[in-house]
Amino acid sequence: MDKILVLDFGGQYNQLIARRVRSLNVYAEIKSFDHISVSKIKETGYKGIIFTGGPNSVYDERSPHYSKDILELNIPILGICYGDQLLAYMTNGKIVSAKNNSEYGRTELINQGGKLLEGVPDKSICWMSHTDYIKDVPEGFKITGTTKSCPCAAMENINKNFYGVQFHPEVTHTEYGMKILSNFIFDVCKCHPDWKMEDFAKSSIEKYKKELADKRVLLGLSGGLDSSVVALLLHKAIGKNLICVFVDHGLLRKDEGDYVEKIFKDKFDVNLIRVDAKNRFLTKLKGITEPEAKRKIIGKEFIEVFRTEAKKIGNIDVLSQGTIYPDVIESGKGSSAVIKSHHNVGGLPKDIGFKSIVEPLRDLFKDEVRAIGLELGLPEELVYRQPFPGPGLAVRIIGEITEEKIRIAQDSDAILREEFKKNGLDKLANQYFTVVTNTQSVGVMGDARTYGYTLALRAVTTDDFMTATWTRVPYEILEHISSRITNEVKGINRVTYDITSKPPATVEWE
Ligand code: XMP
Numbered sequence: 001m002d003k004i005l006v007l008d009f010g011g012q013y014n015q016l017i018a019r020r021v022r023s024l025n026v027y028a029e030i031k032s033f034d035h036i037s038v039s040k041i042k043e044t045g046y047k048g049i050i051f052t053g054g055p056n057s058v059y060d061e062r063s064p065h066y067s068k069d070i071l072e073l074n075i076p077i078l079g080i081c082y083g084d085q086l087l088a089y090m091t092n093g094k095i096v097s098a099k100n101n102s103e104y105g106r107t108e109l110i111n112q113g114g115k116l117l118e119g120v121p122d123k124s125i126c127w128m129s130h131t132d133y134i135k136d137v138p139e140g141f142k143i144t145g146t147t148k149s150c151p152c153a154a155m156e157n158i159n160k161n162f163y164g165v166q167f168h169p170e171v172t173h174t175e176y177g178m179k180i181l182s183n184f185i186f187d188v189c190k191c192h193p194d195w196k197m198e199d200f201a202k203s204s205i206e207k208y209k210k211e212l213a214d215k216r217v218l219l220g221l222s223g224g225l226d227s228s229v230v231a232l233l234l235h236k237a238i239g240k241n242l243i244c245v246f247v248d249h250g251l252l253r254k255d256e257g258d259y260v261e262k263i264f265k266d267k268f269d270v271n272l273i274r275v276d277a278k279n280r281f282l283t284k285l286k287g288i289t290e291p292e293a294k295r296k297i298i299g300k301e302f303i304e305v306f307r308t309e310a311k312k313i314g315n316i317d318v319l320s321q322g323t324i325y326p327d328v329i330e331s332g333k334g335s336s337a338v339i340k341s342h343h344n345v346g347g348l349p350k351d352i353g354f355k356s357i358v359e360p361l362r363d364l365f366k367d368e369v370r371a372i373g374l375e376l377g378l379p380e381e382l383v384y385r386q387p388f389p390g391p392g393l394a395v396r397i398i399g400e401i402t403e404e405k406i407r408i409a410q411d412s413d414a415i416l417r418e419e420f421k422k423n424g425l426d427k428l429a430n431q432y433f434t435v436v437t438n439t440q441s442v443g444v445m446g447d448a449r450t451y452g453y454t455l456a457l458r459a460v461t462t463d464d465f466m467t468a469t470w471t472r473v474p475y476e477i478l479e480h481i482s483s484r485i486t487n488e489v490k491g492i493n494r495v496t497y498d499i500t501s502k503p504p505a506t507v508e509w510e
Pocket of ligand 1: 466
């Protein structure tokens with residue numbers, strides 16, 4: 001199998017580069033520049049190397065550098081952004097700072113002709129993000145692309161097979177980015193497009209068979225896609241030595257706890273411990289109405305339950321987590337304001353005695369995880385299901401959480417999901433659920449007065465859940481759902497539809 005090395009110098013799009021290469025059916029792996037030696041690169045037999053973006057200036061002593069011996073390996077190199085400048089620096093080009101003239105965002109690229117930009121029109125849009133630029137190209141290189149303010153937006157030395165682009169071909173804003181990457185991968189590196197996502201599953205299973213042989217591994221299974229995929233992957237590798245703990249906090253969707261247990265225990269024979277912790281959670285949540293306080297209690301209690309179970313199990317060597325790449329980026333955001341304290345099965349206690357952590361999906365994006373899930377035989381229903389927050393229905397119950405409100409949330413949500421599926425709206429909305437508001441109002445049923453809760457329906461359409469618009473659900477379907485819920489769910493006498501986008505609202509109500 002042909003492999004590309006993405007040599008990581010700390011840029012923000014590095015995973016995206018690897019993902020784009022993988023989407024061309026060639027395997028790409030990311031290694032930090034300080035975690036792989038030249039001899040290891042040689043030994044692995046990569047067909048090509050991509051230097052990623054990174055911090056601002058190659059002249060800054062703190063910026064990452066790499067041994068020049070890499071240039072002697074006779075392996076094609078493509079430098080991107082900082083990687084481009086680093087390549088120029090290592091081959092004696094001149095880089096200068098354009099402090100007052102940095103380029104950022106959409107920029108017109110003029111193709112000057114060359115191997116890397118073959119097939120790219122004379123003028124196209126690329127995505128720039130830099131302050132420094134290459135003023136003098138190194139000997140043996142020629143300039144193959146320019147922009148208004150960047151004299152060397154692309155360069156190449158076809159004798160050595162060294163290529164560089166100042167812009168980011170991996171982002172979709174660069175119109176011909178995939179063409180450029182594919183020119184490098186296929187025309188320069190001569191890779192064969194014979195890698196498939198299924199190969200990732202196979203090679204991971206082989207890898208963990210060896211790495212985790214005779215080790216006891218603990219995994220927090222939530223029933224969501226990511227931890228489910230990890231469970232199956234590791235189960236195939238180490239069988240019963242994988243112990244999955246599924247904490248049922250009583251705030252799951254209707255019948256969900258049973259469903260998760262059935263799939264993993266009965267269908268796949270996974271070593272699963274289901275902890276029924278509903279009472280523990282409800283006791284802690286009694287009388288609490290403030291959203292953040294609820295979230296914090298649930299997060300903390302979750303860790304406590306997990307810790308107790310881990311102690312009971314004892315002798316754990318490795319903790320595994322279903323972290324995927326977007327989680328890694330999100331947790332790296334650092335200084336952004338806390339809108340909601342998210343809690344996931346990730347972030348588990350470090351004091352339960354394990355020696356290391358294994359995160360098999362850490363480099364992958366959601367759609368890649370889905371492909372592996374399908375390959376491993378996870379039911380489509382689970383693979384494609386809408387996201388469900390860690391604190392569960394708690395973020396959909398306003399005010400105090402009571403048994404009655406949980407029942408209302410579960411029963412109404414089940415009706416909404418059934419109707420969305422029946423009417424094909426599950427394809428239009430990316431997330432849909434009901435919210436038990438804390439508002440009660442007067443209604444009439446038969447000849448009697450009722451005083452029940454108002455239920456809100458919420459459905460959003462979004463790519464990334466960072467922004468979202470409310471889904472245009474036809475009136476007749478809303479009417480039907482409203483009528484079913486008021487008839488079938490005791491305690492609800494009024495239904496509303498939330499027509500707010502994100503921002504200013506968030507997807508969940510709490
Ligand atoms: P918001 O409400 O922040 O939600 O617009 C965006 C997406 O994140 C999900 N969400 C969570 N997921 N733990 C999670 O795993 C959480 O604490 C959490 N809170 C919100 C939400 O369902 C939506 O998909």
